Amino acid sequence: MERKAAHLAMERQPTGNGAMDMRRGACPTLAAPMQTGDGLLVRLRPVRPGFSLSEIVVLATAARRFGNGILEVTARGNLQIRGLFPETVPSLAAAIADAGIEISEGVAVETPPLAGIDPTELADPLALAADLRAAIIAHRPRLVLAPKLSIVIDGGGRLHLGETSADIRLRAVRDGAAILWLLGIAGTDRTAKPIATLTPDDVIPAVLDVLADLARLGCDARGRDLQAESLIETIASGHALRHPAPADIAPLPVGIHDCGRGGPILGLGLAFGQTDAEKLIALVVDLERLGAREIRLAPGHALLVPGLRDADVAKAQAAAFAHGFRISPDDPGNHIAVCAGTGACASALLDTKAAARLFIETAPELLDGSLTLHLSGCAKGCAKPSAATLTILGAPLGYGLVVNGPASAAPNAYIDQKTIQTAVARLGALVRHNKHAGESARSCLTRLGTDATIAAVQQG
Numbered sequence: 020m021e022r023k024a025a026h027l028a029m030e031r032q033p034t035g036n037g038a039m040d041m042r043r044g045a046c047p048t049l050a051a052p053m054q055t056g057d058g059l060l061v062r063l064r065p066v067r068p069g070f071s072l073s074e075i076v077v078l079a080t081a082a083r084r085f086g087n088g089i090l091e092v093t094a095r096g097n098l099q100i101r102g103l104f105p106e107t108v109p110s111l112a113a114a115i116a117d118a119g120i121e122i123s124e125g126v127a128v129e130t131p132p133l134a135g136i137d138p139t140e141l142a143d144p145l146a147l148a149a150d151l152r153a154a155i156i157a158h159r160p161r162l163v164l165a166p167k168l169s170i171v172i173d174g175g176g177r178l179h180l181g182e183t184s185a186d187i188r189l190r191a192v193r194d195g196a197a198i199l200w201l202l203g204i205a206g207t208d209r210t211a212k213p214i215a216t217l218t219p220d221d222v223i224p225a226v227l228d229v230l231a232d233l234a235r236l237g238c239d240a241r242g243r244d245l246q247a248e249s250l251i252e253t254i255a256s257g258h259a260l261r262h263p264a265p266a267d268i269a270p271l272p273v274g275i276h277d278c279g280r281g282g283p284i285l286g287l288g289l290a291f292g293q294t295d296a297e298k299l300i301a302l303v304v305d306l307e308r309l310g311a312r313e314i315r316l317a318p319g320h321a322l323l324v325p326g327l328r329d330a331d332v333a334k335a336q337a338a339a340f341a342h343g344f345r346i347s348p349d350d351p352g353n354h355i356a357v358c359a360g361t362g363a364c365a366s367a368l369l370d371t372k373a374a375a376r377l378f379i380e381t382a383p384e385l386l387d388g389s390l391t392l393h394l395s396g397c398a399k400g401c402a403k404p405s406a407a408t409l410t411i412l413g414a415p416l417g418y419g420l421v422v423n424g425p426a427s428a429a430p431n432a433y434i435d436q437k438t439i440q441t442a443v444a445r446l447g448a449l450v451r452h453n454k455h456a457g458e459s460a461r462s463c464l465t466r467l468g469t470d471a472t473i474a475a476v477q478q479g
């Protein structure tokens with residue numbers, strides 16, 4: 020069923036003028052790649068949480084052969100292959116199908132990156148996710164849903180998805196010896212509206228009811244368009260609606276995670292969310308020598324490597340560092356969300372990677388891990404759709420600064436392109452000169468207020 024994607028790509032070609040067959044806001048799949056500044060881009064969501072090492076080699080080799088060799092892991096943990104041509108997308112799809120790599124199409128059903136191997140998770144969500152995908156595909160009448168609709172099934176654990184926004188979310192909750200699933204809509208673990216607490220058997224019928232409601236509202240309807248009150252009435256569960264406290268914020272995936280009997284997990288960050296085929300293949304060769312068998316994709320532009328022995332983790336980490344991957348949770352680059360930017364995306368009005376380097380060199384005070392800095396080529400905000408403490412985005416009239424909002428929000432101020440360097444230096448100085456002992460950059464900026472931040476970038 021999933022491998023149909025490969026054949027779809029062969030049947031549905033881009034038009035001769037380069038315009039792609041996709042609705043605005045749709046995801047760039049093998050069947051409908053997206054035109055960017057460096058060619059076509061496809062986003063691949065593996066059916067399982069990760070790829071085997073041999074599958075990674077197939078994907079990297081295909082990215083080099085059929086694209087420009089650049090691979091990305093997105094903010095939600097999907098793989099992107101860039102620099103493709105209309106005539107090479109079918110070859111990429113065929114290479115993926117020939118290798119038996121299962122790519123998920125349709126509604127995104129997302130699970131935590133360590134699902135099934137993290138002994139601290141309350142429940143393994145993988146079987147439920149597979150059953151739900153199958154039920155959605157089998158549903159008649161066919162459910163026509165918004166292309167970006169997402170369902171999170173979060174069994175908890177170290178790298179849970181509590182901060183990942185979703186249209187529909189399921190969170191495992193303990194009820195004595197039993198595990199129930201809290202169904203919520205529209206938001207993160209903290210902000211979603213709770214609808215029902217369900218036994219595992221009741222989950223799929225309830226989610227299908229919600230999806231049917233969305234389909235009735237229209238093919239662009241999202242979780243925020245649903246009426247929570249009416250869903251609470253219609254989805255009777257027999258269990259009291261639970262409001263458990265949100266889980267603590269999950270640690271960054273980069274670093275070494277002690278998963279007890281699950282063994283150590285090595286987390287690697289992709290510098291600015293990207294790597295290239297040569298580096299990825301070189302990493303795979305080293306990891307295979309050290310006993311790893313798979314690589315999982317993680318939200319936050321990261322890779323997770325299970326299956327290493329304690330004695331080999333440091334060796335694998337050193338090899339990854341040598342191939343250009345981030346290995347430290349303290350790397351200031353981990354706290355900057357960066358999209359492709361100019362040169363790689365036709366919509367970009369900001370060289371996001373150059374801006375990121377500028378912040379690292381000029382304003383390291385901001386990158387203490389307490390806040391996320393979002394550098395976006397345009398107001399679409401691909402790298403971080405949710406709000407960030409500070410967002411700088413490319414705009415027709417210079418660079419927009421958004422404080423405590425998403426890239427799509429109206430900027431609080433504009434920065435002239437010629438003064439970006441001094442504006443960034445002033446932002447750093449604002450925190451450096453005003454931060455109390457032990458205070459984080461985020462607390463400092465919050466205490467000083469939005470007006471002080473705006474004044475800093477607009478001085479002089």
Ligand code: SF4
Nearest residue numbers: 358364396397400401
């Ligand atoms: S945010 Fe804009 S510039 Fe950046 S990748 Fe998305 S569309 Fe391109």
